[in-house]
Amino acid sequence: MTALHDLSAPDLVAAYRSRQLSPVEVMQSVLDHAERWEPHLQATYLLRPDAALAQARASEARWQQGAPLGPVDGVPVTIKDNIATQGDPTPLGTAAVALTPAAADAPPAARMREAGALLWAKTTMPDYGMLSSGLSTFHPLSRNPWDLRKGPGGSSAGGGAAAAAGYGPFHVGTDIGGSLRLPASWCGIFSLKPSLGRIPIDPPYTGRAAGPMTRTVQDAALMMQVLSQPDARDTMSLPPQDIAWHAFDRGTEWLRGVRIGLLLDAGCGLPVDAEVRDAVENAARLFEQAGAVVEPMQPFLTRTMLDGMDHYWRMRSHVDLQALPPAQRDKVLPYIRTWADSAANMSGTEVFQASHQFYLTRIATVRACSAFDYVISPVAPITAFQAEWPSPTNDPLRPLEHIAFTVPFNMSEQPAASVPCGFSRAGLPIGLQIAGPRFDDLGVLQMSRAFEHLRGPMRAWPEPPSAAAAQ
Template sequence: MNLEKPEHAGYFCGQSVIELAERLRAGSLTSVDLTRAALESIERLNPTLNAFVQVDPPIALAQARKADERFAQGVDLGPLQGIPVAVKDNIDTFDHVTTYGSAHFKGFKSNRDALCVQRVREAGAVIVGKTLTHEFAYGPTGDRSLQGAARNPWDARCITGGSSAGSAAAVASGMVPLALGTDTGGSIRIPAALCGVVGFKPSFACVPIEGVFPLSTSLDHVGPIANHIEDAQMLFEVMAGRVCAPVASPRLRRVGWITTGTFGPVDTEVERQVYQLAWQLFGDALEETSELALLAAGMKDTLLNLQRAEAFDVHAERMQNAPQLFEQEVRERLELSRDVRGWQYVRARTCQKQYKAALAHIFERYDFLVSPSVPVTATEVDAREVRLGEQIIDVRAALLSHTCAWNLAGLPALGLPAGQVRGMPVGLQVIGAAGEDDYLLQVMSRLNRRD
């Protein structure tokens, strides 16, 4: 489903990378043209949206000229050659400062790329710059970082969602057509939904996390943010180091719409809008399923214990030696994380295996499970409560409620734009069985095109 352009729109807004790649090869565009368009869009929009935390035009243009030289020499490294790409600021790059959104690493520069970035470079893409991350990727709002708050292209008073805040804003606004993000509890799919773009969390360990600053090593994923599913698949293939295996035409048996309330309250208008797209895509294969109702609370508690224990392990020395350098909310979350006991962590690892087995059993009956990506539209920056009907709930809990279970299980999950509610984007989340990334991407690409 295509959205209208946001209030703050740049050159790449809604553009297809596949079409841009065709024009590069036809000679009607150059990589330098595209990179200048990206830099001009960033210069115009970033003062408002704060999506990029570092851009180096000479470095970007040098990469673009190299891509054009390769085209002129008949060297074609693949469909990303010459395409501008942004990288989240918790992913190492050798030629840009990587702060992880924290004062602890102000001015830090890694001596090498993360493996996923290395693969993107080897495919000939142009790394334009680094995008804002919630500090250490430990937050779903995207408004707590060394560099401040990212702003939503549809309404700059509102959050983007996080923690891949800048990456989603950069793509949604058209500063770049592709961006790398990370996802530990929803950090790709949440901002993709709130900004109106495609976000894909692959199966666990499908894309290597080497060179990505850890939040929770048993839950961390790396994936693409894009305008279109086909573009997300293209970037995913490069980061994963393989091409998706072709699948036959989709013949869906059953698609389970997760019963409202299973993972928490949902804005009725958001549910109506998202369900409408689900019905358009899946038709009679769509049916309500309540099978997750008995699992939801336990999955949330299990993920929370895993994430807290592993996050505190990463930051224990910083919490001991320089706690004042953390942003206040992130420090408070880490203080809570300190309280997870050893037996709780061990039990959580055992429960994680049990939930994976339970979900595998459910996927014997369903091709996909679907739900809203996020049960609310974007709230204002700094808001920490939101009203849903008669309830007032925590913004962060609401943002994470429908996404985090699939990190616990390591399942592939795709977020798609599903239109707007009260002028702000909402998203449909489609979850596949473990390891079925190729099937999920290709089937949804075909169905979405047909729609």
Template sequence: MRYRQQRSMSILSSIEAGSSMVVSRRPGEQFCWLGVEELTHGYRTCDFSPVEVARELIARVRALDPMVNAIVNLDEPYVLAMAAASEARYLSGEALSAMDGVPVTIKDLSAVAGMPKRRGSLLSGSEPVAEDTPCVARMREAGAVFLAKTATPEGGCKVVTQSAVHGVTANPYDLSKTPGGSSGGAAAALALGFGPVALGSDGAGSIRIPASFTNLFGLKPGFGRVPAFPTDTDMPHSVVGPMSRTVADAAIMLDIICRPEPRDPYAWPELFELPELNDPDLSGLAIAYSPRLGCHAPLIDSEIDALVAGVVPLLEDAGGVVAAESPVWPIDPFEPFRVFWEIGCYSTVAATPHDKREILDPIIQSAGALGASRSLADHLTASEQRLKLAAASKAFFNRYHILVGPVMPVPPYSIQRNVPERFNDPDWSWCPYTYPWNLTGQPAASVPIGFTKGGLPVGVQLIGRMGREADLLRAARAIELRRPLHLRRPRWLDDRDPTRSRRIT
């Protein structure tokens, strides 16, 4: 039986009523916080099996997901069949990879053979698709167990996770707040212990934003690192990547999903090499710290600024040499991004039959209306500007290996809004720190760095040279070792009182 999750009105009504729901039993506690290596070690030693873990996590999803509405498809026979095949391989001593038997959730923008691909859209059918997207195929070949698909706004179009298909997704650290988007379902699932790793995607910050909002590690690989097919023509700077509670787990997942795919014309020929993450020495890395990343910032939060600045001594303690310097952009990155975004939304509207356009997400409709007025000259100008931005970034990174700065200008905000107060849909100008690195194609990551006084998670952004995801993983691990915030989970999971998620200290 396919999973039927509670809709957004149930979540919103529980928040408004002070939430009377209390979860008295939380299955999977013995497995839900284990990392990839801990799980596979247990499989090899027969301390537990992939089937046992899968059963417990399925029960955990059913018990806890109604609180957040992160899961959009859970097919128990499908999951248990994959887990049973993995168990048989371990019993015969023929495990396929470092991820064999590991439960993973997959954002519902990626195709999984045998599961629906709704994309958060009323225009998509509920019938199963026939073919995996390449990164999903690589995980299937590696023996991973596909636990569930996770919520996304329609086509990944928002900084929050809400759609007419799946409803609204809540932040496990505060049920009245958003987990961000568009990989908010993946983030909420990880924060509740629905497996150690999740597949997200990032066209303007959609991995890094929810990772920052939910105390997770999220990595946007460089463009071309993880093969894709078919390529996304609307958002050509969009990539898929790992989200996890620990840096090591994301590195293992990246090693799997970036393996070759001959159909992607932009895929890199070289393979990713896992870096040493036990106690990384950052000596030799030149690191720049910038509180605004050279961008116009209409919103500023002193708590976030202080937490981001606090990363500098951690990196220096690991051997990195840090200097305060910002990129100098030849043009505000928002200008070309806005053109690509509006034209991309217009292409979605134009491809939709006239009698069905009214069911598209209102943000797609409003941005598409702006895109309809854009000319070919506008697109060519934006493309030229994008090249200038990439050239300016490359010049900056000729002197630095890593740039450190904020992910978001504000902490998680109301679940009932698409954007913070004072801003309107579909305005992206309020969150300028993530999409420049989609335009340049460089790898970027969000690393947990602290909590506001109100108990809301904050991440720091690390940006690296093209092809140097390993540098980001090493620096992120150095931060993680010195500030192990991945161990701080939503308090109501321990208190057994979900209303406490609104008053974490």
């Protein structure tokens, strides 16, 4: 029998509607399960059982009255640290930020709360979200449930670990260069980085997106129904659109004739591990066997593009850090300070040239993808790396070598998902990236769901070490 904390969101909602389950029972199961995992994972921030159960009792009363607030009433959800929740501090993963209570929920938190979801914990992230790891000067070090020696990825570190560990069905993260998809790949879960503006966010800026982190496409589609509702605070948001998120599952017959580009060389960055390449090539064969037309793609991201984006982000972070009082600046992770301060002597011309690479990346990505309906690739060139390292290279002057497959789709504003496609010999998950044309978020979900059909069942989810030892 499936444990309550492992049930999908649609199953939970159906059970609430039929009075077979109560949100209180489910929330207690999630809390109990998280209590077993948290000493090992350290995935949560502001985990407050009493407040969670109070929300659950309110949801239970609404279901008893036949008056749920929305399609996810009573479903547990975690929210990433950097997405503001009213009355709570937003530390951004760093000890350098003052712990000032937020005046209001940010749009993703507001949408989930308005729809009745149970916001029971925030999740961890690294300093300012500028690492693909769970290393933080504010939060304890987060780890990967598949192998506690490894990190969950980042910057949506806690969300990835929490989803894989079974902390309920819903988790909300953010992504500016791969921060949803990288932890999804390394934790063996699903995530969608939507088209820019599809999910309102505050503050909005180029490349930044919020998105679902779930175990299945089905749960992510239900989250999109809620998260994509409009919010005027996002000045870059897309016009409200009635998207048939419930139509995420078209089976596999429709894949016949779909043109898929296969990108196995990002053009720069770390080389692709043989096991990662094999898993993605196997995914391509499954699509071909279903009738899709898969063609190899040439790399389109250049070293100049990746370095330019890196150097611009260094300067932005350098300016931000210089604005802090020295005592606060000294609290920032040394790796981040070294990375940011390396831009101190950049000229205005160099900063402009660096910023121009965002535009050139956008143009190159859209042009390369235009010949295909969808593009598949590795999410990351490697599997999860050791938890204590801030990045796979452990080098602040080579910090972005692992994001060459993911960052182009932030700059082109295209939707891109990570869906599990295999495991390494060491038992570490490998993610397949599926990217689609701008605005085709539903199509990317449909492609991802089709791949779930083709791939078949995953391995059993990891269990807390104490529970595993008892079996």
